[in-house]
Amino acid sequence: MISLCSEVLLKRGELETYEEQCENASQVAKDVMDAIEEGYTFVLVYGSGPQLTAELMIQDFTKDLISWPLHANIAKVQGLVGHIIQLALINEAKKRRSNARFATVLTHTLLDSDSTSSRSFCFPVGVFLTKDEMKRRSVLPSKEKKRVFAEVTNGIYRKVVASPEPKNVIEGRIIKKLVADGINVVACLCGGVPIIDRGLYIPVEAVIDRDLISAKIATLVGATTLVFLTHVDGIFVPFSSRQATLLRQVSTSAVRKYCEEGHIKGGMSRKVRASLKFTQFGGKRAIVAPIGKLTASLKGLAGTHILKDTNVVDPHTKAQ
Secondary structure, eight states: OEEEOGGGTSOTTOOOOHHHHHHHHHHHHHHHHHHHTTTOOOEEEEOOHHHHHHHHHHHHHTTTTOOOOHHHHHHHHHHHHHHHHHHHHHHHHHHTTOOOEEEEEOOEEEOOTTTTSGGGEEEEEEEEEOHHHHHHHHOOOTTSOOOOEEEEETTEEEEEEEOOOOOEETTHHHHHHHHHTTEEEEEOGGGOEEEEEESEEEEOSBOOOHHHHHHHHHHHHTOSEEEEEESSSSOEESTTOTTOEEOSEEEHHHHHHHHHTTSSOHHHHHHHHHHHHHHHTTOOEEEEEETTOHHHHHTTSSSEEEEOGGGOSOTTOOOO
8 A cells, every 4th residue: 555745746846747747657656566576566545735736726717617616626636647647557567568457446535424514624725815815705605605714824825625534435345356356556546535425425525634545545455554655764753853863663652652742743743643543453564655765665674664562673763
């Protein structure tokens, strides 16, 4: 099970073109194919946040002509990003004359029916606005649901939506069957289309966290290992310290304590939270590793390995 960070397809300083994303995907495909040749079968998850933001910004410019709800844009982005990643994987397998097989599954993420209330609004989406622009957009027709905005940086605002914990993935059994048949699956892109159950499934306005959906789908398919590929070498403690140490192995109880004491924060704390859920429900290990070192991390030669307490020899081993 592989969870890919945003920098996998869109590197800092790039123009976010289709060609750049295809080139970056081809680099990831090499890493993934190396691991497949070691005998692994994968489910790949990618957050797709930058692609969703780009789609919403384009729509903002054309809103007088056409406007799609957020969940429909998530579905559109799943198709685009799935195409980019799967094509890169297919081509890399073709270069190697490999028989590896791949499938992209458009996925729907089930939420609790009360989890998308305004109290849980925390995920920024769409265009960047000044305070005056934000106030103008807050005035809506009476039939439209209230928009909530938050200041994301000094004087800049964005619309925020709910980002609840995933309850289930509707296509989970299908994905599990594909993996059991030896097919590598790309799924849960952009967190999946968020839905609730009201007798029939109804799409709602929300965005699911990449790390939590990765842990959920990894549990559903019975994965033994969950790998978060990111732009850093692993988990460092204490947070933002020049004396920070890279953890090579850490127990679930130790890493939980690091978070509680504030030594692990931000996006890394979400990866830890997802790792704890994964190991709690049957997963053997979670790994936070740098892009380009997937195979090395699976061999224990890179990244931070989060293991259940009984499996850890030395939870404070420093980087070599």
